[in-house]
Amino acid sequence: MAIEPNKSRKEQLLDVASYLFYEQGYHATGIKQIIEKAGIAKGTFFSHFQSKEQLGVAWLHKRHHTWNSWLQAYLSDQDPTPMGQILGIFNFVERWMQDCDYRGCAFLNALSEMPDATNPLRKEILEHKQDLLNQLEHLVSRLKPEESPEAHLALAHSLLVLLSGCITEMQVFRALWPIDAARRAACALIERK
Incomplete structure (x- = not known):
């Protein structure tokens, strides 16, 4: 999955999570994997989403x-x-x-x-x-x-x-x-x- 550089970090994060949740399943996809695939720091993730559940709702x-x-x-x-x-x-x-x-x-x-x-x-x-x-x-x-x-x-x-x-x-x-x-x-x- 290619990350679009013109999108905000939050949008990029949501795009990566959306792809992984749909392809692998919600429970099979961990926050660590989402962070790595999005190429962001852990702190960046938590500055946009307080939890995986909140990210799941956004997805x-x-x-x-x-x-x-x-x-x-x-x-x-x-x-x-x-x-x-x-x-x-x-x-x-x-x-x-x-x-x-x-x-x-x-x-x-x-x-x-x-x-x-x-x-x-x-x-x-x-x-x-x-x-x-x-x-x-x-x-x-x-x-x-x-x-x-x-x-x-x-x-x-x-x-x-x-x-x-x-x-x-x-x-x-x-x-x-x-x-x-x-x-x-x-x-x-x-x-x-």
Whole structure:
């Protein structure tokens, strides 16, 4: 991983940590390794982040914005109808999973390492998933304006479960069939009503 010299030390540190946390896992990555890869002094690390946990929260916060910018850029080139945008999310996940060599969702990966529901990283994970749920609910409400808000939310819940499930299974099988199955199931759910 190349360090960009034009970035601040804090941004460089966050970039290195983001790369290592995603590639190796949060718990497998130590502060010492992050400091060495970033080429900084220990004191510099602690002048920016009081703990690894604080750095982990910053990583997930940054990842949320990065991932959503990738998603929105992809969707801007897709069919603008609500159905086109919903299917576009599934198509984006397919492309993204191939691009990351099936490494999977940073948030789901981190969640598997955080059994404590009070861990601050869990708040970032929840906010990321809630944001995706909100996007789906908005698209569903545009797609089916005649239905109730409760029906919109129920369908958005199902779509989110399909997306999360297919991401996990694509990571396990290192194959595309889970996204194909999830996309078919999503279409069936949408058309059922």
